[in-house]
Amino acid sequence: MQAQNIIFPAQILRGPGVISQLGDICALLGKRALVIGGHQALMAVGDKIRHQLEGCAVELVGSEWFGGESSESNITRLAKVVKDKKADIVIGVGGGKSLDTCKAVGVETNVPVVTIPTIAATCAAVTPLTIRYHDDGHFRDLFPLPQAPAAVIIDSAILAAAPLRWLAAGLGDTLAKWYEFRAISRHNGQLSGVARSSSANSRICYDLIESCGPAACDAVRAGKPNAELDQVLDAIFMFAGLTSLMSSGAHAAASHAIYEGFTVCDKTREFGHGLLVGFGNLCLLALENRSDEELMEAIRLAHACAVPLRLSEIAELNAGELDSIVKASLHAPDMENMPEPVTAGGLYEAISRVEAMADLLDA
Structure with a gap:
């Protein structure tokens, strides 16, 4: 061992x-x-x-x-x-x-x-x-x-008392604990006890955000803590931290790779780690070929937690800038953790699918 x-x-x-x-x-x-x-x-x-x-x-x-x-x-x-x-x-x-x-x-x-x-x-x-x-x-x-x-x-x-966008960033980054760990671990066979602990904590992160995330955002909008905010902060700091500690940090996949891609572009680099990871979560689900129903559920949750659903909500990018982001994402170390190789075409298709589904949310 x-x-x-x-x-x-x-x-x-x-x-x-x-x-x-x-x-x-x-x-x-x-x-x-x-x-x-x-x-x-x-x-x-x-x-x-x-x-x-x-x-x-x-x-x-x-x-x-x-x-x-x-x-x-x-x-x-x-x-x-x-x-x-x-x-x-x-x-x-x-x-x-x-x-x-x-x-x-x-x-x-x-x-x-x-x-x-x-x-x-x-x-x-x-x-x-x-x-x-x-x-x-x-x-x-x-x-x-x-x-x-x-x-x-x-x-x-x-x-x-902090701006809502930073809580939204924490929600996006913490949701990645579940989405990414699941993407990696389902191809790794029998999980060890330590890995099971990491998986369980990442699922707690998801469950707490699903149940308390929208009300926690309301607390920040009002500038006053509530019970739901305390629960969400437990997810962001304690349970997400335990997920990382128990897996030695080796749980990141496409969501974080896409964030790392965004750091090569001047327009997107400072947008916010967790906000970019949150968008990457949706792309990860599309890369996994999750069903429309599951992807829409994730989009609704992201929207309720103030996470961006479209590239245009992050920055207005030209074709060359987006190409540089996609290429950097593919070469990011975390992308190597994906169970199947990710291509530039596959990532472009994933982004398009997420944005098309997000448009349905507004319809």
Whole structure:
């Protein structure tokens, strides 16, 4: 049996207002904290963090922008800041790229990391993995880490205040856990216990989003957390994270490959990881030759969760730009996980079928 290293975050706090426990958590980890995050995230929670640390005798030694990309140069730069300031805790705030950067900085400096997602766009807050990009935003690689965050703070009051598109991105990315795992595992024969756990968690992700996703979107539209939002946040962070942890991240297929294709185009690169994955989910179902009924069911759910259904909802692309996206998708590492080879013609047909079915939704 092949050896497998399964790494879990040490502590996850969830629910409205749990950022109030940040100071107590950090006091157990160290005495000098450096906050790293995106500009908007730092503005959204910076004062709360400062107040929490002051109350627990943890010194805030600085606040740094993560750099805009989870790139090797930003990781190296911020690791130097941690060392220069003698920080013994990193507090990461923001979305996936920011948190991925912070996790890698923690590994580089051997410092514990506390993650505070301010948008619910991916499960990056909990996983021992950094998705690295080049400085220009092009996808580089998946970079496994030897440690997960020391603590994760999933505060639904903070997340309810974020724009809806970021929750939609989290829903699209989390639905991929089920769609992609199913696409890969149904051709792999008997599943091991660990793989069964990953499969079960990915199915929980789907079920929670199907039942609670639309109402969770309503909560974000209103800017106030509700029970359905908390359930959906469990799916996005905990159950999606468990899916990744228990499968060592090896569960991605065409949905993520299509996202990786979108990163080569200037018009689509910054649209949002999970939103692009969400569109890729629908293309994956079409590539699998799922029935019209099943594809329409997925389209309805995606629509209720504010996930794009057409290329035109992402960007106006000319033929050359779409061709570059398709070619990059086919050469993305995740496309190799598909049980059958995917061709350019097959991907074009899948996109056309999804868009035609989406038009029926409006009819």
